[in-house]
Amino acid sequence: LGGLSKKAYRFNKVLQAKDLPFLILDGGALLFKNTFITASQEVQAKITADGIVKAYNLIGYDAVGVSSRDLAGGIDFLLELASRSDFAWLSANIIDSNSNKPIFKPAVSMNIGARKAAVLGLTDTLHARSESLGPGFKLKSWQQTLPKVIEEMRSTHDFMILLTSVSEKTCREIARAHPEINLIIQAGGTSSNQSPLLLTDNTLLTRTGKQGKYIGIMEVDWQKGGKWDSGQEEKLIASRNEIDRLNWQITRHRNRLESKELHQKLENRRLEVNTEVKRLEQELRDRLTADVRPSSYKSQFIAMDISLPDQPTVLEIVNETNRLVNEAGENTASSEAVAGITGPIGKGFVGWTKCQKCHNKEASAWLNTRHATAFLTLIEKNQQFNLQCVPCHVTGIDNYDPAGALTIPRELQQVGCEACHGPGQNHLSNPTNSTRPVTEQICLSCHTEEQDDNFDFISDAPKSH
Amino acid sequence: MRKMIGALVILSLVSGMTVSAATTDVTNNKLLVIYSNNVNGETEPCG
Numbered sequence: 001l002g003g004l005s006k007k008a009y010r011f012n013k014v015l016q017a018k019d020l021p022f023l024i025l026d027g028g029a030l031l032f033k034n035t036f037i038t039a040s041q042e043v044q045a046k047i048t049a050d051g052i053v054k055a056y057n058l059i060g061y062d063a064v065g066v067s068s069r070d071l072a073g074g075i076d077f078l079l080e081l082a083s084r085s086d087f088a089w090l091s092a093n094i095i096d097s098n099s100n101k102p103i104f105k106p107a108v109s110m111n112i113g114a115r116k117a118a119v120l121g122l123t124d125t126l127h128a129r130s131e132s133l134g135p136g137f138k139l140k141s142w143q144q145t146l147p148k149v150i151e152e153m154r155s156t157h158d159f160m161i162l163l164t165s166v167s168e169k170t171c172r173e174i175a176r177a178h179p180e181i182n183l184i185i186q187a188g189g190t191s192s193n194q195s196p197l198l199l200t201d202n203t204l205l206t207r208t209g210k211q212g213k214y215i216g217i218m219e220v221d222w223q224k225g226g227k228w229d230s231g232q233e234e235k236l237i238a239s240r241n242e243i244d245r246l247n248w249q250i251t252r253h254r255n256r257l258e259s260k261e262l263h264q265k266l267e268n269r270r271l272e273v274n275t276e277v278k279r280l281e282q283e284l285r286d287r288l289t290a291d292v293r294p295s296s297y298k299s300q301f302i303a304m305d306i307s308l309p310d311q312p313t314v315l316e317i318v319n320e321t322n323r324l325v326n327e328a329g330e331n332t333a334s335s336e337a338v339a340g341i342t343g344p345i346g347k348g349f350v351g352w353t354k355c356q357k358c359h360n361k362e363a364s365a366w367l368n369t370r371h372a373t374a375f376l377t378l379i380e381k382n383q384q385f386n387l388q389c390v391p392c393h394v395t396g397i398d399n400y401d402p403a404g405a406l407t408i409p410r411e412l413q414q415v416g417c418e419a420c421h422g423p424g425q426n427h428l429s430n431p432t433n434s435t436r437p438v439t440e441q442i443c444l445s446c447h448t449e450e451q452d453d454n455f456d457f458i459s460d461a462p463k464s465h
Numbered sequence: 466m467r468k469m470i471g472a473l474v475i476l477s478l479v480s481g482m483t484v485s486a487a488t489t490d491v492t493n494n495k496l497l498v499i500y501s502n503n504v505n506g507e508t509e510p511c512g
Contacts (some may be wrong), residue, residue: 003504004504007501013500014497015497015499018497020495020496020497021495021496021497022494022496022497022498022499023496023497023498024499024500025498025499025500025501026500026504027489027500027501027502027503028502029502029503029504030501030502030503030504055495065502111482112496113495113496115494115496117496159496183498185498185500185502186502187502188502188503206500207502207503208500208501208502208503209503214501215499215500215501216498216499216500216501217497217498217499218497218498218499218500219495219497220495220496220497220498221494221495222494222495222496223494224494326481388490404471453478
């Protein structure tokens, strides 16, 4: 959520710098971290989702894809959010069982300059299933739904974009079946930026990675009816260079008896590359005589660096959302305290002061680390009741189901010994019972790429005491 | 721009040239797609 005000700032800068007709789109997976939310997370997760929609309204998004992750709060919740969205939520394959019609818009038509673009949405069927949508809704496959939408739009639009959270494999299948789609923006469980990848001559696939910390900018020079330039010139240069290298190697190995096998391999490779060169040369000759020149694009990813300025009005929304999230957590904490919920106490956690009695040297060293004041940083930011933050700033709380995190007792209000070594009760009652080994996986559950992309287990783990 | 096209039209009438004003805008085919995805995974570093 924090990066939204920086995104807004960058979007404005890009639009000022390039005086071109534009579209602002999101592939999907914008509201929730997972495909489900637990009961303890629900209130705060929904406040956050609401804040994201408000920020998207201000930024001026045109359309977003509905991903299975956007359905984690329930379809009714998403419909309610959609009613307050100034942008379109797109999904061709979430269907009303009674009317057999799509619940969200399957596509929108947008005028961009002199051109007309169709933007379509398709929800992944990997995580979202018909039964998880609740009664009255069905999730259909792309084969059952997409062809009809494409057929309706194809003749009246110059450019077609698909926003989807289906896998890359499925994107390839769709691209093969529907050359009408020019660009696919993919969301979902991906971890890295995907530079535009030519799936077919007609269809490019792109996505930003690193959990939303990048924005993608694509400047398209679109020739109606044309195919994408697949970089034949560059391929031709590379192939000719390879032939030069092969010629040199072949001459070198020709007269050496012991290199006979290698020599043959090089000859075979030269034959292959020669064929490729001839094919590329022919393609380029064909292009010169064709009526339509290929479409081209320039693509870049911009990282949302912490040093970027914030767009003030979006920052206000981010701050207000964080405040509401913390307030909701505080209210829950009060009612949980009344109900006698006491965090992970009773689950074998004893607190660092018990460990200190025998492991004083380690405990003293730990007191000088940031682990020892991890919870304090949340109090300073007024986020000590934010369940998205608390699990990694305390001891004994599960990231995925942070039940009890809001009533964490004082002795566990930091990343203590047991956060890494596991519950200490057994070891305390009998020191021959060893604690669990500290593995990289344990550290990575909090030192994620998103929160700490410089973490290195070998060098950093020993620094914890 | 309007004056320029006007001048060309007059010139064409005088000289019998054919004028096409439709291709004068070179940005006609260009568009900018700004996009994001997986914003859900993003959080401000908590502390």
